[in-house]
Amino acid sequence: MSSSLEQLITIASRYWPSNRNGDYRPGQQISPEARRLHELWEQEIKNINRWWAFLDELRGELPGFSIGDATATPDACFRCVVYPDKGRPLPDLHWVVVGCVSIIAPVYAVYGVQFEDREKTRVFRAMDFELQQSEIKTPAEVIARRVEAEFGFTRLPREMAQMPVPLFVQWKEPPETTLFHALFTNEPENIP
Structure with a gap:
């Protein structure tokens, strides 16, 4: 099922406030949006x-990769991460593939996160929705195929994912909040 941009924004606005007063405040009840989420x-x-x-199926289809759960509340999704196995030498800059299945709309996203390892510390370098780098293309395709087969969800196009929305999503606020953040x-x- 494909949803329009307007439908997805309407759905997201049920779970994220459109003003700062809808956010959590100490000593007060949570917002109706937060309660719904x-x-x-x-x-x-x-x-x-x-x-x-689903994660077990990914493990079976992606030998040579470590697959983990990266789900965290109050995010609005289940999230998995796919790393190259640690047994092989990794370049200084490397990619991790992340798959997200929204719990508020019938959409998913797959993206790559590039980071650099520095003395036991990971430093974020880039995020990519295009997934054309050879080391992340195959795992990204497998995640997408498995999500569609298991959940029947539609992939959120990059253009829609990056669309600004007038919602306050945890620490993101307009104009920096995107539809991706809300969904x-x-x-x-x-990522872990």
Whole structure:
């Protein structure tokens, strides 16, 4: 099922406030949007076995890679990471493939995160929705194919993902907030 930009913004606005007052504030009740997201997570967590089975299928289809769960609440998605196995030498700059399945809309995203290892510290370098680098193309294609087969979701086009939205998503606020942040995570580069 394909959703229009307007439909996706409407859906996201049910879970993220359009003003700063809708955000969490100490000593006060949470916003109606935050309450809806929390209730949705309560529902989705009951089906976590489906996500774990999906990760197991990825492991079977991607030998030579380490696959992990990167899901974190209050993000609006289940998220997985695919790393090259540590047994082989890695370049100074390398990529990780991330797959996200939204819990608020029938869409998913796959992107790459490039980072540099410096003395036991990872330094973020770039994020990429195009996924044309040879080392990330195959795992990205496998993730996309498996998400579509397992969940029946549609891939969110890059142009829509990068569209600014008037919503406050955790630490992102307009004009920096994008539809990607609202449907998935406000920290796409923050991976384990």
